Amino acid sequence: MGTPCHFALFDLQPGFLVDLDLLATRYRELARGVHPDRFADASEREQRVALERSASLNDAYQTLKSAPKRARYLLALNGGEVPLEVTVHDPDFLLQQMQWREELEDLQDEADLEGVAAFKRRLKTAQQELNESFAACWDDAAQREQAERLMRRMQFLDKLSYEVRQLEERLDD
Amino acid sequence: MALLQIAEPGQSPQPHQRRLAVGIDLGTTNSLVAALRSGVSEPLADADGEVILPSAVRYHADRVEVGLSAKLAAASDPLNTIISVKRLMGRGIADVKHLGEQLPYRFIGGESHMPFIDTVQGPKSPVEVSADILKVLRQRAEATLGGELVGAVITVPAYFDDSQRQATKDAAKLAGLNVLRLLNEPTAAAVAYGLDQNAEGIVAIYDLGGGTFDISILRLTGGVFEVMATGGDSALGGDDFDHAIASWIIAQAGLSDDLDPSAQRSLLQAACAAKEALTDSQSVDVAYGQWSATLTRDGFNGLIESMVARSLKACRRAVRDSGIELDEVEAVVMVGGSTRVPRVREAVAEMFGRQPLTEIDPDQVVAIGAAIQADTLAGNKRDGGELLLLDVIPLSLGLETMGGLMEKVIPRNTTIPVARAQDFTTYKDGQSAMMIHVLQGERELISDCRSLARFELRGIPAMVAGAAKIRVTFQVDADGLLSVAARELASGVESSIQVKPSYGLTDGEVARMLKDSFQYAGDDKVARVLREQQVDAERLLEAVQGALDADGERLLDAEERMVIELQMDELRELMKGTDGSAIEQQTKRLSQVTDAFAARRLDSTVKAALAGRNLNEIEE
Numbered sequence: 001m002g003t004p005c006h007f008a009l010f011d012l013q014p015g016f017l018v019d020l021d022l023l024a025t026r027y028r029e030l031a032r033g034v035h036p037d038r039f040a041d042a043s044e045r046e047q048r049v050a051l052e053r054s055a056s057l058n059d060a061y062q063t064l065k066s067a068p069k070r071a072r073y074l075l076a077l078n079g080g081e082v083p084l085e086v087t088v089h090d091p092d093f094l095l096q097q098m099q100w101r102e103e104l105e106d107l108q109d110e111a112d113l114e115g116v117a118a119f120k121r122r123l124k125t126a127q128q129e130l131n132e133s134f135a136a137c138w139d140d141a142a143q144r145e146q147a148e149r150l151m152r153r154m155q156f157l158d159k160l161s162y163e164v165r166q167l168e169e170r171l172d173d
Numbered sequence: 174m175a176l177l178q179i180a181e182p183g184q185s186p187q188p189h190q191r192r193l194a195v196g197i198d199l200g201t202t203n204s205l206v207a208a209l210r211s212g213v214s215e216p217l218a219d220a221d222g223e224v225i226l227p228s229a230v231r232y233h234a235d236r237v238e239v240g241l242s243a244k245l246a247a248a249s250d251p252l253n254t255i256i257s258v259k260r261l262m263g264r265g266i267a268d269v270k271h272l273g274e275q276l277p278y279r280f281i282g283g284e285s286h287m288p289f290i291d292t293v294q295g296p297k298s299p300v301e302v303s304a305d306i307l308k309v310l311r312q313r314a315e316a317t318l319g320g321e322l323v324g325a326v327i328t329v330p331a332y333f334d335d336s337q338r339q340a341t342k343d344a345a346k347l348a349g350l351n352v353l354r355l356l357n358e359p360t361a362a363a364v365a366y367g368l369d370q371n372a373e374g375i376v377a378i379y380d381l382g383g384g385t386f387d388i389s390i391l392r393l394t395g396g397v398f399e400v401m402a403t404g405g406d407s408a409l410g411g412d413d414f415d416h417a418i419a420s421w422i423i424a425q426a427g428l429s430d431d432l433d434p435s436a437q438r439s440l441l442q443a444a445c446a447a448k449e450a451l452t453d454s455q456s457v458d459v460a461y462g463q464w465s466a467t468l469t470r471d472g473f474n475g476l477i478e479s480m481v482a483r484s485l486k487a488c489r490r491a492v493r494d495s496g497i498e499l500d501e502v503e504a505v506v507m508v509g510g511s512t513r514v515p516r517v518r519e520a521v522a523e524m525f526g527r528q529p530l531t532e533i534d535p536d537q538v539v540a541i542g543a544a545i546q547a548d549t550l551a552g553n554k555r556d557g558g559e560l561l562l563l564d565v566i567p568l569s570l571g572l573e574t575m576g577g578l579m580e581k582v583i584p585r586n587t588t589i590p591v592a593r594a595q596d597f598t599t600y601k602d603g604q605s606a607m608m609i610h611v612l613q614g615e616r617e618l619i620s621d622c623r624s625l626a627r628f629e630l631r632g633i634p635a636m637v638a639g640a641a642k643i644r645v646t647f648q649v650d651a652d653g654l655l656s657v658a659a660r661e662l663a664s665g666v667e668s669s670i671q672v673k674p675s676y677g678l679t680d681g682e683v684a685r686m687l688k689d690s691f692q693y694a695g696d697d698k699v700a701r702v703l704r705e706q707q708v709d710a711e712r713l714l715e716a717v718q719g720a721l722d723a724d725g726e727r728l729l730d731a732e733e734r735m736v737i738e739l740q741m742d743e744l745r746e747l748m749k750g751t752d753g754s755a756i757e758q759q760t761k762r763l764s765q766v767t768d769a770f771a772a773r774r775l776d777s778t779v780k781a782a783l784a785g786r787n788l789n790e791i792e793e
Contacts, residue, residue, distance in 0.1 A: 028397045032561050034775055036590060036651040040353050040550035041192075041323070042716045043764045046771035051650055053775050055592040062588075165493050172486055 006060040006073065016074060016135040018064060027061045067131055068154040074138055075151060082148055090149050093156075100160060104167060111171055120164055127157050192323040194353060194551035195314045196361070196543025199303060199327055199341065201259040201410060202383030202510065204228045205537060206310040207544035208318060209553075214365070214544040216537050217317045225536060226313075228383075229256045230305045232292040239309045248442060251277040251434035253292045257412055258306075260384045261288060261299040262344075263337030277434030287340075300344045307348035321708075324351035326547040328539050330385040331357035332405035332567045334613050335625050335655050342652070353550040355652040358382070359389035360400060360564055361542030362508040365533060367393045368545065368560070374503040375401075377492075379521050379529065380539075381484065382509035384410040388488045390495040390502065399563045402494035402586045404487040409480060411448070411511035417476040418444035418459075418468070426464035448473070452513050474516040481520050488524060494586050505529040510536050563588055566649055573610035573619050575600065582647050585615065589653060594646040596662075603635040607643055609659050630659040632666045703753040710748055710760045714741060717767055720774060728773045740766050 007014040010026045032038070034053040039046050063069045075082050107115045134150040137143040195208045195217075203225045207216045216224040219240075229244035230237060231254040238246075247254045255278070261269055265286040269276065279291040289296035307327075314322060327350070329341050338355055345352045359378035366372065373393050380387040387405040391398055419440050423430050432440065443461050447468055450457040456469040492499055505521060507529045512518065521529050533541070549560060565588055571581040572595070582595050599607065607630045614622030633641050642662040649655050660667045717737065725734055740763040747756050 028394065028399070028561070028563075031563060032397075032559065035561055035563075037354070037546075037550060037562065038559075041552045041712060042720075043713050043767060043771065045764055045768045046716070046775075049772050049775050051590050051648075052592070054651075055590040055648065058588045058591055059593075168493060169490055172489060 005077065006064055009057070009060050010064065012064075014074065014077060016070065016131070016138055018070065020065065023061070023064055027057070030057055066158070067127070068151065068158045071134055071138065071147075071151040071154055075144075075147060078139060079141065079144060082151065090152070093149075093153055097156060104160075104163065108167055108170070113171060116164065116168060116171070120161070123157060123161055123164065127154070127161075130154050130157065191553055192551040193314075193318050193320050194323050194325065194544075194547035194553075195310075195318075196326045196356075196540050196545070196547045197307065197310055197328065197350075198358070198361075198540035198543060199259065199307065199329075199344075200228055200382055200539075201257050201385060201412065202228060203536060204306050204310060205540040206314050207537070207540035208314060209544050209548040210318075214541045214548075216540055217314055219313055226306065226309060227256075228258065228306055229254060230258070230302050231255075232294040232297065234293050237294075237305050239306055248435055248438040251438045252279060253294075255290060255292075255297070255302045257384055258299050258302040260408065260412070262303065263334065263340035264288070264299075277437050300340050300347065303341070303344035304347035307345055307350060311348055311350055322350070323551045323712075324353035324547065326354045326356050326361075326543045326550065327352055328356050328358045328361050328543050329653075330380075330382070330405065330407055331359050331387040331389055331400075331403040331564075332385065332407045333653075334407070334568055334623055335570075335653070336623070337407065338653055342654070352652075353547055355654070356543055356546055356562070357387070357389065357400070357403070357564055357653070358539045359387045359403065359508065360391070360398060360562055361540075361546065362506060362533075362538045363389070363391050363393070363398050363542065364545055364560065364562065365538045365542035366506045366530070367398060369533060372504060375495075375497065375501055377488070377502045377505045377525065378508055379484075379488065379505060379512065380405075380508040381511040381517060382410050383511065384408070384412050386410060386484050386487065388484070388491045390491050390497070396560045397563065398560065400565045400586075400588075401497070402491045403565055403567050404491040404494070405567070406483060406487060409483060410509075411514075413480055414448050414477050414511065414514065415441050415444040417480070418447055418473065421468070421472075421476055422459060422461050422464075425466055426461060428461075428464075448514070452515060470515065477514070477516065481517060484517075485520060485524050488521075499525060502527075506533075506538075507531045508535050508538050564651075564653070565589060566591070566653060568613045568623075569615055570625075570647055570649070570655060571612050571622075572597075572645060573608075573612060577619050578617055579612050579614065579619050579622050582645070583649065589649045590651050592646060592648040594644050597643045597645060598639050599633065599636065599641045599643075600638050602638050604638065604641070605633050605635065606631045607633065607659070609645060609657065611647075611655070611657055625655065626657070628657075628659075630661065630666065632664070633661050634664045634666075636663075703751060703756075706753045706756045706760070707748060710744055710756050713760055713763060714744060717741060717763065720767070720770065724770075724774050724777065728777060729770060733770070737763075737766055737770065 005014065009030070010023055012018060012023065031054070034050055034057055036047060036050045036054055039050040063073050072082055103119065107119060130150055130153055134147060134154065137150070138147045195206050198205045205216045205224055205226065207214055218224045219226070226240050227244040229247065230239050231243035231246050231250060243254055244256060247256055266280055266282065266288045269280070269288055280288045281291050281296055282289070287298050289298050311322065325345065327341060327345050329338055342352055342355060359380045362378050362380060363376060367376070376391050376393055378387070378389045378391065385405065385407050386409040387403065389403040390401045392401055422440060422444065440461060443459060447457050447459045451468070451470050451473050456467050459466055459468050492502070502525055505525045505527060507518065507521070512531070512535050518529060546562065565586045566583060567585060569581045569585045570583045571579045574580045580595070583591055583593050597607070608627060609630060610619070610627045611625040612619055612622040613625050616622055630643060643659060644662055645657065645659045647655060647657055658667065721734070721737070740759070744756070744759045744763050747759050
């Protein structure tokens with residue numbers, strides 16, 4: 001089968017705007033076919049193949065489900081791999097990052113749960129805005145640089161929201 | 174050419190031959206075995222009509238006693254009577270001391286880091302003790318169902334780490350069980366609950382057992398049980414409530430807390446009885462020796478409040494990890510005997526803002542769900558569509574990197590099976606070997622994580638620092654068990670291990686135990702091995718025949734099919750004889766020639782799933 005495009009696997013058109021419910025439904029249909037549970041009494045080799053197929057299906061699903069991963073994947077399909085680590089020339093966003101981080105630290109010091117909730121809402125809005133901007137420019141070769149920049153911003157916000165979750169956990173003690 | 178067996182479409186060739194498979198809940202306090210009979214999943218009873226088998230094992234010089242009678246002997250024969258052995262599974266001696274309680278056993282070290290308990294029958298590892306419980310359940314099932322088991326689904330706490338899972342699987346192997354799957358207890362409970370209530374939507378399973386606590390958040394959609402997140406504490410349970418009451422008694426009665434093993438046991442028994450009485454009454458009289466006092470429910474609630482709070486914290490984390498809000502949880506199901514404690518129910522209801530469901534017996538629901546899954550895995554078709562369980566790993570998996578830090582390779586709550594690779598490089602010029610240290614846990618410092626295994630990749634060709642590219646691949650199977658491989662990409666030097674946990678048994682120990690258990694059971698080893706080879710051969714023949722009937726026409730040309738059928742004939746011929754190794758060889762050969770066919774079938778199911786959906790869409 002080679003490595004087919006993740007979008008083709010789920011019978012979706014390659015694109016940034018994905019119907020996540022539809023994606024989930026198709027994922028479940030495909031998982032039914034390849035999950036090792038279906039091969040529990042099959043030969044050892046068949047079990048191993050099922051394990052591998054199932055793992056790559058899960059990987060494809062995770063890639064398309066998450067906005068930053070989907071964005072990175074689309075850019076890779078559309079003009080080559082984006083290097084993981086690179087010096088980013090995005091001074092505006094750098095400033096914004098620092099502000100967010102400082103705010104988060106203050107929230108931690110003050111153990112401000114309501115503040116955390118408000119911060120999460122703002123983060124979500126920022127993520128939606130980024131998604132929209134990316135959707136508008138990712139397949140335009142002339143705007144490739146901008147698309148990569150937006151994708152890196154998405155990754156940062158993703159990481160930030162993970163840090164917020166960790167902060168919530170610490171504040172829960 | 175073999176004669177083809179022609180079966181009705183959609184039916185197995187032998188419709189009356191149901192393959193016997195069971196679900197086993199190997200609990201801290203109690204264990205159960207359940208099976209699907211006449212379409213209903215139910216626990217199997219022993220000769221006295223009891224379904225619950227207390228997880229207590231007492232060793233005599235010449236025999237092993239398991240169950241209630243052993244449990245009752247805990248105070249009179251504390252050194253030879255092992256209870257709550259599940260708490261010791263997959264743990265090292267140092268961990269056991271950290272459980273924060275006095276255990277009345279004499280521990281001794283073995284070849285591995287696993288603590289062995291010294292008994293009149295010699296040293297016993299927790300794995301062997303668990304195997305003795307499983308053997309009793311296996312015998313019960315075979316006697317009740319009237320035949321040999323194809324296999325069993327054994328449940329484990331969702332929060333069990335790799336070592337604890339591996340230990341459980343070893344125990345099943347030792348008990349002569351073919352493990353179809355290790356299934357997470359809350360997922361098993363969700364299956365029983367979901368099918369019983371025809372439930373859809375987001376469900377939380379709060380599972381507080383004798384020694385472990387799990388919380389799982391699942392999405393139920395048309396027979397698919399998708400775990401969104403899981404969390405818990407593999408050292409929190411009803412036993413800790415008992416210990417809290419026991420400490421209270423010690424303090425109140427002014428006793429020394431350095432009790433002899435027998436006194437310890439009877440103290441814990443008194444504590445457990447008081448806990449159970451407080452489920453229905455507001456207060457209970459507690460007596461120990463000359464001392465007596467009254468424990469009120471409020472007093473008891475105070476003793477356990479911090480533990481209940483710990484469980485709620487794990488619940489909030491699991492909800493956050495699911496990416497949902499608390500009020501999106503549509504039902505909360507209570508599982509495990511300790512959810513009978515009124516304060517636990519109250520606290521869970523407060524947090525989720527809804528009354529938890531307790532309709533299915535909290536002691537039986539896990540085994541019932543496991544039996545349903547076992548029946549499906551054994552290849553028996555269920556009415557009303559197949560179920561599919563999509564589970565996750567409970568704890569992040571990673572590697573040690575420079576500076577004693579843990580680099581996560583697979584984060585917690587990732588759906589399994591999963592395979593993931595990470596590249597590393599050398600940090601010294603000419604470095605020829607690299608130590609791979611596999612860890613599990615959430616903390617950054619490796620000293621705070623569980624060390625699963627260490628192995629070395631040797632023979633890296635001499636290069637300048639940073640030039641070698643070492644790819645480490647983690648693979649977690651559907652049992653939640655990890656295997657790791659490392660490979661230097663330029664030279665292709667390779668090294669891999671099935672993670673044999675640092676706290677597991679060594680291969681030597683497993684071999685010895687298997688040998689002992691054969692002798693102990695008085696089995697004829699040769700006959701048993703032959704029988705196993707025949708069963709494997711039969712299983713493969715059935716699988717291949719089924720595959721040929723379903724897809725042979727479509728996916729194989731005449732020549733390919735002939736090759737497979739020739740090998741099948743040969744295997745059938747050998748099975749008439751008693752040459753075990755010839756059967757084994759031929760089984761392997763048949764498996765090899767069907768390899769490509771197996772891969773084609775899998776790929777075609779993927780396409781079929783898509784094609785089927787497209788058809789449905791056209792009809793709409």
